[in-house]
Amino acid sequence: MPMGHEVHGQGGVKFQNWAKTYGSSPELYFQPTSVEEIREILDMARQRDKRVKVVGGGHSPSDIACTDDFMIQMGKMNRVLKVDKEKQQVTVEGGIFLSDLNVELSKHGLALANLGAVSEVAAAGVIGTGTHNTGIKHGILPTQVVALTLLTASGEILECSESINADIFQAARLHLGCLGVVLTVTFQCVPQFHLHEVAFPSTLTEVLDHLDDHLQRSQYFRFLWFPHSENVSVIYQDPTNKPPSSSASWWWDYAVGYYLLEFLLWISTFVPSLVCWINRFFFWLLFSSRVENIAISYKIFNYECRFKQHVQDWAIPIEKTKEALLELKAALENNPKMVAHYPVEVRFARGDEIWLSPCFQRDSCYMNIIMYRPYGKNVPRLNYWLTYEGIMKKHGGRPHWAKAHSCTRKDFEKMYPAFPKFCSVREKLDPTGMFLNTYLEKVFY
Ligand SMILES: Cc1cc2nc3c(=O)[nH]c(=O)nc-3n(C[C@H](O)[C@H](O)[C@H](O)COP(=O)(O)OP(=O)(O)OC[C@H]3O[C@@H](n4cnc5c(N)ncnc54)[C@H](O)[C@@H]3O)c2cc1C
The missing domain is CATH 3.30.43.10 (Uridine Diphospho-n-acetylenolpyruvylglucosamine Reductase, domain 2)
Structure with missing residues (x-):
């Protein structure tokens, strides 16, 4: 300087x-x-x-x-530092948005193998909370990280990977922002690819009874359940060599549908029993026919999230998927006053060895619940939230780190076998707690 x-x-x-x-x-x-x-x-x-x-x-x-x-x-520390075409790896500064990285990688014929729903997020940020998508052969996004550098509280720069500072690496791949400043991240990439997306209607019973078939049939399989009904939209996404295309769009523009949804959700804040009909109506309007689309991978992985919302997203062992979802459905049926906005999004991820990964040593099902905030208005959700958390905890769930939850250190000690190892790395790298905040105090104190 x-x-x-x-x-x-x-x-x-x-x-x-x-x-x-x-x-x-x-x-x-x-x-x-x-x-x-x-x-x-x-x-x-x-x-x-x-x-x-x-x-x-x-x-x-x-x-x-x-x-x-x-x-x-970190928005101004957003450069691509190195593209290693042979190893298909890219090293970037921690502040780069994945939206920029996707485009840069594409210029080199490369891509990330998996992405979450949005790319206006930073490389260090997405790994920091364990961002995931779906696909039982695919791990959460931090599993794509092969190396990173940290600037610690003492001002030291630490490089880490499977072979250098291996312990710190297993902690830092999902770092919660509490180990130091992530300066650079190296991702393992794959050759650029197109995805063929097919969305079609089904029922909860059908999907839960044939879960293994669906998981095998599509590499990036997920489904959306419409609470207060049996309705499900199944979404398959698979690599293809076919050229980009999309199903002819319906006369009813999706955008108009969403404006209507926000208005109706706002009305339902005065008449909560309407939610059940809103969920059914919008399933019929937007999700009841087969839709196909082919595009470059990141354009399929990402979709437009139009509404601000409250959200919870826990990972449970994959074999608990059916039991847990049916319990949630029964809880809603038994409590007519407890309403749930659509969709409950169900995704899958491969187990891994990252210490604080919700998928640590087990293949997992993520069950994402939401409550929209129509025109910024908060909708009561406490009962739904607590019921959901109760079911997730009962089935050995672990909450998504980015999303609000009510867990504290005691819970994490039970959930994560490697929690003490993470704590000792954190205490060593940041003995005074410089990188803590209120959220992290609940995790570590
Ligand atoms: C519309 C929307 C869609 C989403 N879709 C998905 C999804 O499909 N799947 C999913 O799993 N999640 C999803 N999320 C959650 C999102 O992926 C995570 O919250 C992710 O962490 C956001 O990245 P960010 O860059 O905004 O991180 P931030 O929210 O800015 O930060 C997250 C954490 O990383 C730390 N951090 C950030 N940069 C650094 C750095 N350089 N050094 C050290 N620490 C750092 C922060 O301190 C914080 O602890 C979604 C969120 C939204 C709003």
């Missing part, structure tokens, strides 16, 4: 996550452009006894990225 240049933080910035469900007022907000600047911010934090939170795309639907102390937004 040139002599005399000092890194400046901005005061008065309000941070809000994408869904505007959580926010904070950082005392100082930084957008560094170099490692030296980040080091300087950490020095300043140490001197003033401040905590530091690093943020990527700010998409996490919880307070995991919030702080009232120092916030470091």
